[in-house]
Amino acid sequence: MPQHILLPEDEPAIADTLLYALRGESFEVTHVRLVSEALAAFRAKPPDLAILDVGLPDGNGFDVCRAIRKTSELPIVFLTARGEEIDRILGLELGADDYVTKPFSPREVCARVKAILRRSAGNGSAPAGPVAEGGLQLDEAAQRIRCGGEPLALTRYEYGLLATLLKRPQRIFSRAELMDLVWGDAPDTSERTVDAHIKLLRAKLRAGGLEADLIQTHRNMGYSLQTPR
Incomplete structure (x- = not known):
């Protein structure tokens, strides 16, 4: 149909x-x-x-x-x-x-x-991909990220942002880098959009049961995904 x-x-x-x-x-x-x-x-x-x-x-x-x-x-x-x-x-x-x-x-x-x-x-249709510490699983084939085994309800850009951070844990990405990597097809978007999406991702990760704030803000530098100690 x-x-x-x-x-x-x-x-x-x-x-x-x-x-x-x-x-x-x-x-x-x-x-x-x-x-x-x-x-x-x-x-x-x-x-x-x-x-x-x-x-x-x-x-x-x-x-x-x-x-x-x-x-x-x-x-x-x-x-x-x-x-x-x-x-x-x-x-x-x-x-x-x-x-x-x-x-x-x-x-x-x-x-x-x-x-x-x-x-x-494609939700849930492909095997889980690389695993990042902290209970997050990146499944690039299905374009899904799981939290504690359950798929996160992510928008297109939320997925792109979190996937970028997951692929390079500990690495600090500037807002400009994230704009190029995630919002390359949206040239009218400003760096404020990155901050708004980080806020939304943090809320969804907490709702998924992650107590640690995995996404860290580095003043005047950008963001990184930090594995919990």
């Missing part, structure tokens, strides 16, 4: 462009225009992924994201205006997996959607 995309979008030009591109890639798309319609559609037929615009007539995409995250780890992609960094950071803090800035390429949106869905489908 085709994978199902939920698309709340009130701008006809954007909606028509995305509908054409996504359906051309054999996705089933439910297009709605309001927050209330998006939540009703989500409950009626849970999708495989949602593409949320920040601005909607009766609210915004953040409202939809908050409501979905109460019950679901559904992959979410945000559409944001170019230069609106606060929107991108807020969306990521709410649990979005990725974001695309306007104006965007429909092919890029489709490529990102397919990449996220491949990662979601």
